[in-house]
Amino acid sequence: MVPPEASSRDLLLAAARDVFTAKGLHAARITDITDGAGVAAGSFYTYFSSKEEIFAAVVRRLRTSALRHVPTEPPTSAAEVEPWIHQTVENWVSALVDNAAQWMAINVAALGDEQVRDTLREQADPFAEALRAAFGTWIENGWIDPGVPCDVAVDAVVAMSEQAVSHWFYLDESKPSVEFAIEQLTHAWIAILRVDVPAPEGEAGDV
Amino acid sequence: MSDKLPQTPHGFRTRGALLRAGRKVLEQKGLHKTRIADVAAEAGVAVGSFYVHFDNKEDLFRQLLIAVEDEVYGELSTVAPGTADPVQRILETNRLYLTAFKRNSRFWRVIEESVLLFPDAPSVLSERRVYYRSRTERAIRRMQQSGLVATTIEPAAAALILGAMTERLAYMWFVFDDRSDLDDLTGYLTRLWLNLLGIDDR
Numbered sequence: 001m002v003p004p005e006a007s008s009r010d011l012l013l014a015a016a017r018d019v020f021t022a023k024g025l026h027a028a029r030i031t032d033i034t035d036g037a038g039v040a041a042g043s044f045y046t047y048f049s050s051k052e053e054i055f056a057a058v059v060r061r062l063r064t065s066a067l068r069h070v071p072t073e074p075p076t077s078a079a080e081v082e083p084w085i086h087q088t089v090e091n092w093v094s095a096l097v098d099n100a101a102q103w104m105a106i107n108v109a110a111l112g113d114e115q116v117r118d119t120l121r122e123q124a125d126p127f128a129e130a131l132r133a134a135f136g137t138w139i140e141n142g143w144i145d146p147g148v149p150c151d152v153a154v155d156a157v158v159a160m161s162e163q164a165v166s167h168w169f170y171l172d173e174s175k176p177s178v179e180f181a182i183e184q185l186t187h188a189w190i191a192i193l194r195v196d197v198p199a200p201e202g203e204a205g206d207v
Numbered sequence: 208m209s210d211k212l213p214q215t216p217h218g219f220r221t222r223g224a225l226l227r228a229g230r231k232v233l234e235q236k237g238l239h240k241t242r243i244a245d246v247a248a249e250a251g252v253a254v255g256s257f258y259v260h261f262d263n264k265e266d267l268f269r270q271l272l273i274a275v276e277d278e279v280y281g282e283l284s285t286v287a288p289g290t291a292d293p294v295q296r297i298l299e300t301n302r303l304y305l306t307a308f309k310r311n312s313r314f315w316r317v318i319e320e321s322v323l324l325f326p327d328a329p330s331v332l333s334e335r336r337v338y339y340r341s342r343t344e345r346a347i348r349r350m351q352q353s354g355l356v357a358t359t360i361e362p363a364a365a366a367l368i369l370g371a372m373t374e375r376l377a378y379m380w381f382v383f384d385d386r387s388d389l390d391d392l393t394g395y396l397t398r399l400w401l402n403l404l405g406i407d408d409r
Contacts, residue, residue, distance in 0.1 A: 152399075
């Protein structure tokens with residue numbers, strides 16, 4: 001939702017997101033966006049020089065907002081890793097399912113245009129960076145042991161989750177419940193990362 | 208769908224030229240921007256000749272997809288079950304898949320674009336994905352029988368997750384990026400498979 005005191009730029013971004021989702025980047029016209037935003041056609045160029053530029057800004061906003069899926073409190077012990085993973089997967093997968101059409105449009109645009117692909121690749125991805133920071137800490141603490149570099153582990157859980165959601169909810173291959181998807185993916189993240197849970201209190205460790 | 212197979216040697220040559228031209232134009236322009244006139248011109252034939260062999264742009268694309276996929280999945284079938292250590296077999300299968308994927312990465316980019324643009328269209332891609340998934344499922348069951356993989360793992364669900372991860376990682380590495388460290392990537396992908404299956408070979 002766009003707040004009542006939103007700037008023209010916010011209105012354009014919100015409209016652009018809807019237009020790109022409905023029509024894709026290729027078919028979208030700047031007049032579609034300015035009509036949707038309810039602003040004068042010429043005012044578009046006050047903020048953006050092309051539809052590709054506003055597209056990149058839309059993606060940047062979506063990527064930044066994905067950061068809210070990461071719990072604010074990091075795990076303070078190995079035992080808290082699995083609940084943290086479950087919460088993150090639940091937040092993120094729910095959003096992926098709700099925004100499936102938007103992400104599809106973004107993917108199609110990137111696939112069809114090399115410049116768009118380059119722009120998106122160079123752009124920051126705060127959610128992936130947060131995962132890298134978390135996994136890096138956990139590896140140092142000995143809480144997980146994926147056996148691959150940290151960035152590969154992040155790529156793997158992101159790739160797996162995005163593609164599985166795409167199969168289940170967009171390509172219409174099976175359409176399970178969202179809860180099923182969250183449970184499946186949580187177990188998969190835990191397996192990929194090789195999360196070690198410490199022995200329960202009270203078990204004497206013989207020296 | 209086209210069932211217009213050529214009846215003459217000349218027809219076969221023209222169809223071959225159109226397929227090669229179609230692949231070249233599709234890789235350059237993507238599915239959206241490719242026009243039949245471009246393909247015909249690239250092949251050096253009249254637009255009317257195109258329609259002798261293909262119903263439309265999507266039909267050309269579908270025929271190309273079959274040819275490219277046969278190359279990728281054909282190589283996978285050379286890694287026969289039961290003839291090697293299962294971990295080694297996973298490694299070799301992943302190496303073949305990534306190598307073939309990278310070789311055809313420009314075309315996979317067009318395939319993915321079309322799948323996303325036309326999700327309701329019956330797709331050769333999803334048929335092959337189902338085939339590959341059932342192969343993986345069978346392999347998991349064999350490994351469960353030999354005790355390598357725990358029976359708590361559900362083979363069909365694991366095969367879907369493994370397939371999704373592998374496919375999307377290949378896109379990330381070779382379509383959205385342009386990596387060339389195939390040995391390292393094969394090793395990483397295999398490690399990820401072993402982690403998901405709960406196989407500890409350390």
